């Protein structure tokens with residue numbers, strides 16, 4: 001494991017495979033998507049903080065979570081601007097904006113521009129990629 005100057009975590013693919021469950025590895029490292037409504041946090045509305053399942057980075061607050069009806073946990077914004085990064089994902093016909101953990105680079109989900117005010121954003125995140133701390 002290496003930490004660069006920004007505190008980011010870099011591991012080899014096989015190292016991730018060892019520390020993550022099969023589902024976590026498929027989502028976080030292979031850009032997988034879990035099934036809608038059949039995941040841990042889509043209807044979790046307890047107060048707390050959502051952490052990256054791979055590295056423990058704080059990603060989202062329950063304050064910014066909302067019911068999107070999509071079957072995935074949805075947030076108006078990350079817990080702070082440094083928590084996640086985005087890049088353009090052209091893997092489907094429709095171009096999407098991919099969201100990943102800013103510390104370990106793990107894939108979290110996508111962000112769409114059809115969320116509620118004031119941000120107008122909807123961070124659509126896989127439960128598998130997160131842990132929850134009440």
Ligand SMILES: [Zn+2]
Nearest residue numbers: 052055101104
């Ligand atoms: Zn992470």
